[in-house]
Amino acid sequence: MPIKHCTLVLGSYLNAYSIIQELTEKGVLDIFIIDFIKMGAAYSNKIKKFQLIKQNPEDLLEKINRLHELYDYLIIYPTEDIHIEYLYTIYSYIHKFSFIPFNTDNILLTLNKYYQYAQCEKLGVPYPKTINISNENDLDALDALSFPILIKPVKREDIHGQVFRNLQIHSKTHLEEIRTDILKHMSENLSFIASEIIPGDGSQIYSYVGYRSFQGDILNEWIGKKLSQYPNDFGIFASASNNAPSEVLEQGRKLLHGMNLMGIAQPEFKYDCRDGYYKLMEINLRSMMWNRVGNISGINVQYTQYLDALNLPVPKQEQNHNQKIHYIYLKHELLNIISRHGYYKTFLSIIKSADKISLAFFDLSDIKPCIIDTLDLCCTAGIACLKKFTIFEIIIKTKLFRKIPLFSKIKL
Numbered sequence: 001m002p003i004k005h006c007t008l009v010l011g012s013y014l015n016a017y018s019i020i021q022e023l024t025e026k027g028v029l030d031i032f033i034i035d036f037i038k039m040g041a042a043y044s045n046k047i048k049k050f051q052l053i054k055q056n057p058e059d060l061l062e063k064i065n066r067l068h069e070l071y072d073y074l075i076i077y078p079t080e081d082i083h084i085e086y087l088y089t090i091y092s093y094i095h096k097f098s099f100i101p102f103n104t105d106n107i108l109l110t111l112n113k114y115y116q117y118a119q120c121e122k123l124g125v126p127y128p129k130t131i132n133i134s135n136e137n138d139l140d141a142l143d144a145l146s147f148p149i150l151i152k153p154v155k156r157e158d159i160h161g162q163v164f165r166n167l168q169i170h171s172k173t174h175l176e177e178i179r180t181d182i183l184k185h186m187s188e189n190l191s192f193i194a195s196e197i198i199p200g201d202g203s204q205i206y207s208y209v210g211y212r213s214f215q216g217d218i219l220n221e222w223i224g225k226k227l228s229q230y231p232n233d234f235g236i237f238a239s240a241s242n243n244a245p246s247e248v249l250e251q252g253r254k255l256l257h258g259m260n261l262m263g264i265a266q267p268e269f270k271y272d273c274r275d276g277y278y279k280l281m282e283i284n285l286r287s288m289m290w291n292r293v294g295n296i297s298g299i300n301v302q303y304t305q306y307l308d309a310l311n312l313p314v315p316k317q318e319q320n321h322n323q324k325i326h327y328i329y330l331k332h333e334l335l336n337i338i339s340r341h342g343y344y345k346t347f348l349s350i351i352k353s354a355d356k357i358s359l360a361f362f363d364l365s366d367i368k369p370c371i372i373d374t375l376d377l378c379c380t381a382g383i384a385c386l387k388k389f390t391i392f393e394i395i396i397k398t399k400l401f402r403k404i405p406l407f408s409k410i411k412l
Contacts, residue, residue, distance in 0.1 A: 003072040003073050004070075004071050004073070005030075005071055005072060005074070005075060005310065006030040006031070006032060006048075006067065006070075006071040006073075006074060006075070007023060007028060007030065007032065007074075007075045007077065008031075008032050008033075008034065008064070008067065008074050008075065008076045008077070009031065009032070009033050009034075009041070009047075009077045009079065010033075010034055010060075010076065010077065010078045010079055010080070010083040010087075011033070011078070011079030011080055011083065012033050012035040012038060012039040012040065012041040012042040012050065013039045013040065013041065013289075014040070014041075014289055014329065014360055014361060014373075015079040015287050015288060015289050015290075015291055016033060016035075016041040016077075016079050016287075017040055017041035017044065017360075017361060017369055018287070018290075018291050018292035018295065018360075019077050019079070019287055019291065019302045020033075020041060020044055020046050020047060021046070021292065021295070022292070022295045022300055022302040022303055023302055023306060024046045025295075026303045026306075028303070028306060029048075030048050030071070031046065031047045031048060032047065032048055032049050032050075032051070032067060033047050033049075033050045033051070034050075034051050034052075034053050034060065034063055035050070035052065035053070036052070036053060036055045037052070038050065038052060039372070039373075040361055040369035040370075040372045040373045040376075041369055043368040043369050043371075043372050044366050044368065044369050045365075045366050045368065046366055051063055055082075056086075057085075057086040057089040057090050060086050060087075060090065061093055061094070064090070064098070065093075065094075068094075068097050068098075072097065073097055073098070073309075074094075074097060074098045074099065075098075075099045075305070075309040075310075076098055076099060076100055076101065077101070077286075077287060077302070077305070078101075078286040078287075079286055079287050080286070081111055081155060081285075081286070083286065084102060084107060084111065084285060084286060085108070085111075087100055087102075088102075088104060088107055088108060091104055099305075099309035101262065101263030101264060101286075101305055101309075102261075102262055102263045102285055102286075103214075103260055103261060103262040103263075105260075106259070106260060107285065110259060110261065110285060111155045112154045112155055113152070113153075113154050113155065113193050113282055114132045114154050114191075114193050115154075116259075116280065116282065116283050117130050117193070117280070119255070119258065119259050120255075122258070123254055123255065123258040123259075124254075125251050125254055125255060125280055126251075126272075126277035126278065126279040126280065127279050127280045128195040128196045128197075128198055128279050128281075129144075129145055129195065129196045130193050130194065130195045130196075131144065131145060131193065131194045131195075132154070132191070132192075132193055133151070133182070133186075133191065133192040133193060133194055134186065134191045134192075135186065136183060136186075139175070139179060139182065139183075142169075142175065142194050143172070145194060145195075146196060147169065147170060147171050147172065147174075148169060148170045148197050149168075149169050149194050149195060149196060150166055150167070150168055150169070150194070150195050150196075150197050150234065151166065151167045151169060151182070151192050151193070151194045152164075152165065152166040152167070152192065152193060152195075153165075153190055153191070153192055153193075154191045154192060154193055163185050163190060166234050168197065169194075198270045198271075198272045198279060199272070199273060199274065200233075200270065200271060200272075200273060201233045202226055202227075202229030202232075202233045202235070202238075203225070203226065203227050203228060204270050204271045204273075205225060205226040205229070205268060205269070205270050205281070206223070206224070206225045206226075206244045206245070206248045206268070206269045206270070206271065206278060207223065207224055207225065207226075207244070207248070207252075207266055207267070207268045207269070207288075207290075208221065208222075208223050208244075208248050208249060208251065208252020208253070208255075208266065208267050208269075209221065209222050209223070209224075209264065209265075209288075209291065209299075209301055210222075210252060210253065210256050210264075210265060210301070211263065211264050211301045211304045211305055211308070212256045212261055212262055212263065212265065213262070214262055216257070216260075218253060218256060218257075219304050219308060219314045219316070220299050220300065220301050220304045220314065220317050221249070221252070221253070221299065222242070222293070222297060222298075222299040222319045223242075223243075223244035223248050223249050223252070223319070224240055224241055224242050224243065224244055224290070224293045224294070224297070225240065225241055225244050226238075226240050226290070227239040227240055227241055227326065227350050228333070228336065228346060228347070228350065230329075230332035230333070230335055230336050231335065231336070231339060231340075232340075236289055236332070237288075237289045237329060237332070238328075238329055238332035238333050238336055239326060239327065239328045239329065239332075239333060239350050240290040240293050240326070240327050241324060241325060241326050241327070241354075242293055242296075242319065242320065242321065242323075242324070242325045243324065245278070247278050248269055248278055251267065251269065251278060251280075252267045255267045255280070255283065259283075261283075261285065263285070263286075263305065264285075264286060264287055264291075264301055264302075264305060265283060265284070265285050266283065266284040266285075266288050266291075267280055267282075267283045268280070268281045268282055268283070268284065269281060287301075287302065289329075290327055290329075290360075292327055292358065292360065293325070293327045294319070296325055296327060296356075296358045297319050297320045297321075297325050298317055298318065298319050299317050299319050300317065323355040323356055324353060324354050324355045324356070325354070325355065325356045325357075325358065326351075326353075326354035326356070326358070327357075327358050327359075327360065328350065328351075328357060328358070328359055328360065329359075329361075330359060330360070330362075330377075331360075331373055331374070331376070331377040331380075333347050333350075334377065334381065335377070335380060335381060338381055361373045
């Protein structure tokens with residue numbers, strides 16, 4: 001008799017919604033969502049239930065145990081690094097009845113970007129010139145890099161609200177201006193890496209996405225590239241496509257095998273026109289924002305995990321590279337048009353060059369997530385417009401304004 005199982009997606013933003021879309025298109029039922037806040041995917045009619053949790057592993061454990069009372073087996077999909085950290089913390093309590101999609105022997109280490117770059121050195125994968133920053137003396141060593149440079153935490157900390165995601169340093173003078181802030185963060189046991197900035201805009205970012213089983217086989221994989229980012233060239237996905245060169249495929253495979261990564265992993269590279277190499281930016285060890293690109297170009301990595309978790313045969317799939325398939329997050333693209341001078345030309349070229357377009361969060365049979373995301377766009381766009389006027393920017397940044405529920409979750 002088959003075991004009674006369900007799917008648990010951690011997170012309720014676009015990456016979570018894309019997982020839900022792919023699984024339901026393959027006939028998967030009994031999908032649950034857990035998140036710290038309620039976003040678009042939580043309103044989907046494709047899920048069975050959404051639950052809010054507190055931001056700690058104990059509450060996650062409690063909710064998982066309650067779900068286990070109803071189901072024998074849980075197939076879990078994290079969508080943020082913090083989910084991985086929490087799952088690792090509670091692993092010993094849930095692993096007997098859960099499919100947890102990562103290698104517990106090295107997962108915390110592989111979340112560290114400096115370790116990722118060290119593995120690139122070992123495996124012969126190109127990466128930017130990088131310095132580890134863990135004390136004040138390391139800041140003085142940054143002269144070895146050419147400005148501008150990019151400083152970011154060795155692992156994602158901005159999701160905790162503690163620190164910036166990345167910070168571009170334009171000169172030695174600029175570094176001195178922000179030295180105190182960085183030292184303050186280091187006193188809170190945070191470490192950073194500083195890397196050379198590879199020239200080129202957000203359209204030079206490429207990705208490999210693969211699912212590697214616990215037996216060490218890559219069961220399905222796809223490649224793609226970002227066409228644009230929001231809010232700038234060091235931001236997050238706005239539009240993406242299904243096209244990338246073979247070097248990205250080869251380097252991605254090399255990292256998954258060489259680092260013994262399990263489950264879904266996404267090495268992200270940037271093309272360096274100075275030497276022609278595709279250099280690793282970071283490795284995401286969970287489903288990232290534009291994971292839908294694989295699905296709409298013929299590769300079902302999310303469903304691959306589902307089948308593998310249940311020990312079912314996994315069909316080998318071939319990605320469609322015959323068409324230019326563009327995946328567009330209109331919310332981010334419209335915000336780019338509002339905030340970036342002349343950006344509309346970039347957006348028009350993304351539209352015109354596509355053979356096929358798929359819109360993020362848009363599904364006529366499940367329209368509520370799109371409506372919720374559009375309402376968020378209206379609030380964010382309104383603020384972006386107001387910020388063009390100095391007096392309104394001052395008001396928007398006040399603590400009183402941020403206490404208004406409608407605006408409290410908007411990133412300024």
